[in-house]
Amino acid sequence: MGSGFEVKNGELVLRINPEVYSLERVYATAYIFLDKYYFILDGDKNKEIIVKIKPKDAKQDLEKFAYKFFEEMLSITNYFNQFEKNKDVISMVLQRALFSITPKPLTGKEDKEIKKLDEEIRQEANL
């Protein structure tokens, strides 16, 4: 089943081939446009994903939006494919950066100072 769209009665219906775009990518794309459109997701994630779209503002050009949706979905898919391909390098850089610190325990003098403060807190609580 190929991907495509139709505009009918002020509603846009997208039909998406899940072998080209996964359900996760459809979710991610719809999420971007939540401020301007209502979305109803339907269909079968293995056979055909159906997205029914209604604009919050009736003046929207739905045909133009259909192309925009597919364009955004392509862009998302490309970005996350790149992310997936590079996740070993990304995690390598993050590891190198994040492992440069270790927690520092209190020194003897600092510990003594905290104990002094504890004593003051006890006295204050007993007042």
Place this chain on the structure above:
Amino acid sequence: MEDINKNREIWKEMMHEASAKEIETRILPYAYERLSSGKFVVTGYFGGWVLLSEEGLDSLKSEDFYENKDLYEKLKNSCIIIDNENLDLATGIYSAINRNLFLQPSLHMINVTNTCNYRCRYCHAGVSQGKDFMSRETALKTLKFIFKSGGPYITIEFQGGECLLNWKIVKLVVEKSREMNKIFKKDLHICIVSNLSLLNEEKLRFLAQHDVAICTSIDGSREVHDANRRTLAGHDTFNVTNDKVLFVKDYYKKLNLERKVDVLATITRLALEHPKEIVDTYVRLGIRTLHLRPVQNFGDALSRWPELTYTPEEFYDFWVKAMEYVFELNKRGIDIMERGSFNIVCKVLNHTDPMYVELMSPTGMGRTALLYNFDGAVYSSDEGRMILEPVFKIGTVDQEPMEVLGSEDNINTWASSFLDLTCYNSPFRPWGGIHPVKVYQDQGTIIPNVNMHPEYRIYAMQCKYLFDKIAEDGFEKELFMKWAGRVIK
């Protein structure tokens, strides 16, 4: 101690593994946007960036840049492409612009009282009257919590209500923290945020002697300030604040103290018509840093929200007018900087972290910054205490810092604010952040919809504007370079 040493060994091993791996040249995820000049700003995953022509961007997209030495170098220097040679550079850029990730909490805000002698139209704190003062016991426990939280940098910031109404606790915390720091030797800064109306010479002498910085609010011109900020009895406050700022400055001058007064402006709808007048007020008072912050929908502001608020686009238009005027003044030799731009250009041009909590990803709330309430509750941010539900209350000063910082609620808040998850296609993502309390207040959840969040939309428009100026490569870029090199404590 044994645990820490064990962890160090594990980390060393992982570091070794991370360094030893051979990697072939590859393109990391990147995002781009067209600037007004027709050039594109292209940003790599770790915060390096480059300006490319359309042709250059096409070469990157089609991966045919290997023969173009100049483009190849640009992409490598910005870490958009990566191999073993620039792995350290990518690590360095990421570490530097996200320095906050490698430090324990550093901004400790103490709300010494919820009471205030003002009744501002937009009061975010939603203050109470005549009650809710921090006790000595809670103040001492708060200090214990702060010094045990472990970081090399500590900024204690007094918040309110009006802090000067609980002066004895302010004095206690200042004296005690300075005394304790003789042992702890932290880089300790103390700051008081006040409307200054109760500041007299005795109090100012104490603050100056103990190196306590002063911060206040001026919302701009007299007209705007007096409409927004009034006393409980309904009187104007512009003259009082103006006079007190001059009083503090004169006092510093008499004592030859190299100090400044920090001033913040909360921008309400009424201020949108007066960008020049606001800048002029600051210049007249000799204030050199201007911070134009959008009004927030917390506390008393909620009941007047329609009359206070505006769209992100309206705020942006106002901000642009103020910025154009700031450029004009700087061209005339008047040194004035806009703090919001500073927070961005620091990261972009200087690869340094201005430690501004709202531009951290994951959020700096409950990690870099903590708020200690008058009743001993610990919140992950100042704004956290301002909403009705205790969603952002993460513990109390009776607990150990690690127990509070590591609480499930706190960690969930960090995780939800990681911009990589929600903002993949913005070239401005590596320098930005999202504020979970504001997201919660706007969207009713801590999981942000970035595109619908007004402050993130303002941030993205501001970034584009700053990059337009950077791409012009003229006076404004020079000015940003100067700002980016400044150290703000």
